[in-house]
Amino acid sequence: MEHGYHSVTTAQIAKLANVSVPTLFNYFPNKESLVFDEDIEREERLVNSVRLRKKGVSILDALFDFGLENPAFNPANRKLVREFRNFIKSTPELSIYERQITMRYEDSLAKVLQKEVRKKLGEVEAKSIAHFILDAFYRAADSSHPRKTLETLFGILKNGWAE
Template sequence: MGLRELKKVKTRKLISDIARDLFIERGFAQVTVAEIAEKAEVAVTTLFNYFPTKESIIFDREDEIDTEILTAIRNKKKDHSILDALHKYFLNSKLINPPNKRIFSEFMKLVRSSPELASYFRGIWSRYETTLAKEIQNESGANKTEAECIAKLILEGVNFACNSASPKDALNLTFKILKNGWNK
């Protein structure tokens, strides 16, 4: 990565981190884009070059996660199933192993407390479901409905795990049930 690209990545991360901290401290609706830009020492127009909406500012990894999910499937070992590859990916991801658990917990509370952020998050998750279903269909030969169903179940399980008191245990249980079924 060149110097210019590295600077863009750092600026994007800085803007996102500042916005997250302000939103957690004061609430999403109480913080303006102009405030975020001022604290990040960028123009509002520059901020909007990095993020198309106020809601998107704190979801700075949304495209990265989408790509990582697909890469986990595409790079899976021949003797591993799609479920094995996704289980391994999510188990090691920042969604289940956040670098700072306190900030991640506050972030998730913020998302749940703001209708705008909750709606935006559901949109991201829906996009992940769509791209995951297409990849599952391509990789496995499953029909469209089956691929959509399994993608939804996987991501709902991941969402459940992210909000669980014990994310790793919840994720492991999710994939155990997906692999083995539930016969009770």
């Protein structure tokens, strides 16, 4: 972030990591994946927050708790989170890559929602709900009041929207 995405080469990153460029690409398929290095683990935690929730805990409550684990909710991290979010938004390659990740998360979350809900949930419904949940996480992380924003958005899911 300090030097900018386009100013830093993968060769420089590999050198700092004391590995060759080919070795770096054995672990990270592209430069963008270096920025989102916890991508797969985060997706697993997201899905597991629903699948492995405690008995009696609703899906929305489990997902809300998952959202609160985001570093954006720790006041000590706010400045760094804001800088990171701005870095992503100001770098087209990273914005596109983040969107691709989010779409994959939506699919994974939608599938687990369909399996875990009591009432039958169609694919379009599940994907729409998953999209809203993930969007709530991003909006909350970008908000100056992350927890309040997440509470408000999850309130819409829990209670519905009324004009």
